[in-house]
Amino acid sequence: MSSGSEIIVIGGGVIGLATAIELRLLGAQVTILSKDFKAAAGHAAAGMLAPQAEQIAPGTMHDLCLDSRELYPEWVRKIEAISGVDVGYWQCGILAPRYLSASGQDWLDTDSIHQQQSGLSESVVGGYWYPADGQVDNRALIRSLSSASQALGINLRDSVEVTAIHRNQGRVTHLETSQGDLTAQHYILATGAWSQQLLPIPLIPRKGQMLSVLVPNEQRDNLPLQQVLFGEEIYIVPRRDGKIIIGATSEDVGFAPSNTLKGVKQLMTNAMRLFPTLQQYPLLETWWGFRPATPDELPILGTSTEANLTLATGHYRNGILLAPITAKLIADLVWHQQADNLLAAFSWQRFDPG
Incomplete structure (x- = not known):
């Protein structure tokens, strides 16, 4: 051309x-x-x-x-x-905690994963660690x-x-x-x-609801999360500025707008189950979007x-x-x-x- x-x-x-x-x-x-x-x-x-x-x-x-x-x-x-x-590019690594034991490459046992990330739920028995993954x-x-x-x-x-x-x-x-x-x-x-x-x-829209919380000022110098948590039911993404992003639902509801109580409750429940410390943090924002799914x-x-x-x-x-x-x-x-x-x-x- x-x-x-x-x-x-x-x-x-x-x-x-x-x-x-x-x-x-x-x-x-x-x-x-x-x-x-x-x-x-x-x-x-x-x-x-x-x-x-x-x-x-x-x-x-x-x-x-x-x-x-x-x-x-x-x-x-x-x-x-x-x-x-x-753009906030950060190769922080992604930790994938699990509630049931598994094995294989990149697997961390119970002691190792709780050493890798303090504050995880006691129900977490292990997980996978992917240091090359990250976020923007x-x-x-x-x-x-x-x-x-x-x-x-x-x-x-x-x-x-x-x-x-x-x-x-x-x-x-x-x-x-x-x-x-x-x-x-x-x-x-x-x-x-x-x-x-x-x-x-x-191709159809797949709705995802999300929310964010804010780490209190007194904890900003030593953020409680320095890596993404990619759980079985939830993901928790820390930003360097103290925001923590929590998502996401996956709903086949067309272009139905807005957050719902059911969706936000699901996010909160699953996030607090994985990383209980979050329940103490102030809610910052809720939002939604539409993924293009084939x-x-x-x-x-x-x-x-x-x-x-x-x-x-x-x-x-x-x-x-x-x-x-x-x-x-x-x-x-x-x-x-x-x-x-x-x-x-x-x-x-x-x-x-x-």
């Missing part, structure tokens, strides 16, 4: 922003259309970088996640250098990506809703939007949980039925983790017409009965 081509990225979340930045750095003229910047799933995430703690089965998805985690340190340095906004402050990451986009001259348009993608003879002809028709040479769909509203792809819980990446429409959606629980690798793979595909071998496993065609 020649320099100066215009690309429209539909979706202003982490995936859309990261991909747009990668394309811009290659020389593309890029516009991002965002229906509601604040509604992006990245705002509601915990920011875990957890390919091992998630215990993703060996295979292409596992490889994709590990490759993306490896890209993170350098990718973060690049984004921060452009934006001037720290998801909200800071979005701020940094947004600032980087603007610094690079990307046209970031908020409050523009794409209502239809018009197609003819194997190509997208134009986008119908709340602010009139828009055209480009190439289009990238990165609308996450809302993707099925624009294309007939098997039937096999794997993303949809790569080409579509239209030659000038590329797909980058369906990241489910791993949108933050997969941002660097998705941006690289999609940018190489769109700009250089280079399709990495990894992409084949994530094609939309896996859902095509034909």
Whole structure:
């Protein structure tokens, strides 16, 4: 593709922003259309970088996640250098406590896990330790990506809703939007949980409720948590500033908004069961978001039925983790017409009965 081509990225979340930045750095003229910047799933995430703690089965998805985690340190340095906004990247390690004994690589016995992390419930009998996993402050990451986009001259348009993608003879002809028709040479769909509203792809929203508490001032110099706890029923993510993020429910309720008493109670009960100290901390915030879930819980990446429409959606629980690798793979595909071998496993065609 020649320099100066215009690309429209539909979706202003982490995936859309990261991909747009990668394309811009290659020389593309890029516009991002965002229906509601604040509604992006990245705002509601915990920011875990957890390919091992998630215990993703060996295979292409596992490889994709590990490759993306490896890209993170350098990718973060690049984004921060452009934006001037720290993203809170922290390779703090992830501890996965268990209430039933197990074994295997990375397993810590009862004594070892309680030495690794004081304050765990007495019901914890062991767990797994993944020192290479970590976290990023998801909200800071979005701020940094947004600032980087603007610094690079990307046209970031908020409050523009794409209502239809018009197609003819194997190509997208134009986008119908709340602010009139828009055209480009190439289009990238990165609308996450809302993707099925624009294309007939098997993807549904999976609601997640979350909350945060705040470590009291007198404990800030020696934070009670220095690593993520990835429990069987809950995850607890400490930030360096004293916030602790607790999540998340997984609800098949469409786009039903708001926190519910049931959801918040579930989070509180499971969090206090795992790490009882939390019950003493003040509640800071509650919120919710929508993960884009496909039937096999794997993303949809790569080409579509239209030659000038590329797909980058369906990241489910791993949108933050997969941002660097998705941006690289999609940018190489769109700009250089280079399709990495990894992409084949994530094609939309896996859902095509034909």
